[in-house]
Amino acid sequence: MRFGVAVYPGSNCDYDTYYVIRDILKKEVEFIDYRETDLSKYDCVIVPGGFSFGDYLRPGAIASHTPLTQALKDFASKGKFVIGICNGFQILTEAHLLPGALLPNNHGKFVCKHQYLKVENNETPFTKNLSKNQIIKLPIAHHDGNYFVDPGTLAEMEKNGQIILRYCDENGIIDESTNPNGSIGNIAGVCNKEKNVFGLMPHPERACEPILGTADGLLLLTSLIN
């Protein structure tokens, strides 16, 4: 399986992602410049976190119009895999590769901490190494992670199994007190209807070695490889 890691001006999790794929997962990986349009050699493109184009206009808004992000539409339509992490999730919603939008956190502050998450759907290529309702711990670090989608689309997404992760506490409680940013339904990660595009606000690439406090990110990233 060949990976590409998208690089926009202002990406800052690109090296972390590259490191995990090359040195921990031992898979082939290359950086992809945001002006590139030929993605034929990749099986999966990861759109990493950061502040692409300085988060100007809205996070992900400018990056969504670059040649690379536009080429991802054709790439995804062929059934290839796309994962957007944090700013990558913002870019994928701005590009309409995923439904919904990431609004500013409801408390107006940047949030940076470890967060418990509940696996809502393990029947996707991104979560098959996990069990349904499994609780995992990953870091979150964002200012605009407040997931919003209109009620009609949300109902469709629930029906299609497109809600993948929700924010919770260590006991799996999902409510306002365990919601770090105001996301509707505590949603932390979603996929498209076809289940080959996945976006999430937490950072699995920052949680792949026990020394980092949690290696649960590996459960997600190895699902796809297996």
Ligand SMILES: NC(=O)CC[C@H](N)C(=O)O
């Ligand atoms: N860690 C990140 O990718 C940050 C995402 C985005 N720039 C935000 O603050 O919401």
